[in-house]
Amino acid sequence: MGVLRGLESLGLVPAGLVGVSMGAVVAATWALREDWYRALVAMETSGFPRPLGSLPGERPGALDRLREWSGLARAGWDMFVGWGVGAPAVPAGEAALKDLTRGGRLEDGRAPVAVVATDLRSGGRVVLEAGDAAGALYASAAIPGVLPPQPRGDALLADGASADLAPVDVARGFGCPVVVAVDPGQSLQRHDPKTGFEALLRAVEICQLTHAHLRFEEADLVIRPSFRRTIDTLDFDARRECVAAGIRGVRARREDLLALLRSASV
Template sequence: MGPGDPLPPEATSGQFLVQSAARPTLPALSGSRQLIWEAAESESAYLSGRPSSARFRRTVDSMARCVAGLQVGLALGGGAAWGWAHIGVLSVLEEAGLPIDMISGCSMGSVVGAFRSAGITVDRLKDIAHYWRTRTRRFIEWRFWRMCLLNEKIVRKAFRQYFDDREVNQTEIPYWANAVDIRTGKEYTIRDGSLVDCVRASIALPGLLPPSPRDSHLLVDAGIMDPVPVILLRKMGCHYAIGINAMAELESQQVSNRYPFNAFDIMSRCMHVMGHEIGQARAEQAANLVFTPSLGTITKLQFSRSPEIIECGRKAAEANLPAILAGYERLKSGATGAPPAAVTARS
């Protein structure tokens, strides 16, 4: 409606004034956190009855939580096939109604995080995991002289069919991934550019995919430095950070002592030891709660067992859900003190 245009009928009938007066408003920021949160919930309830999109309402809700200091973030750790456990975790948290305002991911965690942030539902994610379980071999193409085991063209094509040309800063849920610049030895945050390029760089595990060039940087999988990127969530402005360490407990994974040793198995085990310990230690420094799904004897390359892995993630999230929700309620009420401890769900 421009200058000089006639007023709509509802404006002259008084309906417009009634609607405007009925709309709740946020209180002054000098009020308590609880008052701000209650007003934000009222604002969300108002918007839910308006002809606006669900995505817009989620954005407004997230902005309200940002103002109130209540944004929730998930840090999804790497772990190859074990990373499918994140799907089960997401399923439980979303069913419980816990808001997810941002996601960070490393390696396989960046894959699941990118999918979910791009608007792909948990049910669709389960379908994708099921589809890939019988097609993993299609990605493999051994080229020793190029230092890679996976066919890069097929990997990129697989992601592009879901992401198309979407950019990292165009996702429905704010999403960042991490990598390591092997030229400087420092962690690198991927916060813009193509979503396909972002995931490709984050899964560039030495020996599986070659490093990913990006400007003056040469990026590889960050599992060697920060496999559960909770610190990344804090940089994004997260107030309540949950870390999921997808690296299986060391005791559950058997190592053969038969000679001659399998060089790949030994290398994989060494990276597992390093990744699990580093990931847990760094995540615990910055997270409100960190937990690890119990994956039993499932190995990190058994993508064919994705339904079992997803179920392991679900069980772990269900076991930790009371602590997660209790911790969030403590944040909402402004309580201080030690948060509830994580628990392990045994398969």
């Protein structure tokens, strides 16, 4: 959201957008609504799952630690016997996405939009460029272990970040002379892992960050917003903080971006 606002402040309009996970939600909403920013800021999220809290060791107090472990235990049980802690929120989430996109189709936006999901059956990347926008957005944002995947034909679709965090090649397929990628990733937590579970999570995080770095290198320019604190994936109340970080990121790369656009137009 913030990067698009920053581009607008420079008078720049994307020729096409490719979105992954929450980025897909932002991209499609931008393409289908002139009031996209207001709609995203006002999106109703009270029925969505809340952050489980930081890992043990980040907050003081035995009671805090007990609450954290209790929340993690409940989440683990939900994943073991069902699709995850967010399963009860699916109807609210689908309604919110339908409202954001006004029941539109991906191909009806003011610019081409592609949404990336992961097929849990084949392990491959799935690119959606047409059809019901709300359904495509759910597929791209369905975080494994939190939300149920979406059956679609022979595929079982979930969070696109699992297959490709930076689908630069899809953007180039739009014929855009300059591809700008947004890397919203946050730095590794500075505290050392103290349990096997924390070590496992850290290893997965390192793997994801390494893969993302290699993919982002394929873009002409990467905007990396700087966050002033660690923001949980499910912390929807931090929307305005994320917007501010995105705007700052555009400002930091303003001259590089304008130089790229000038060279591409020659």
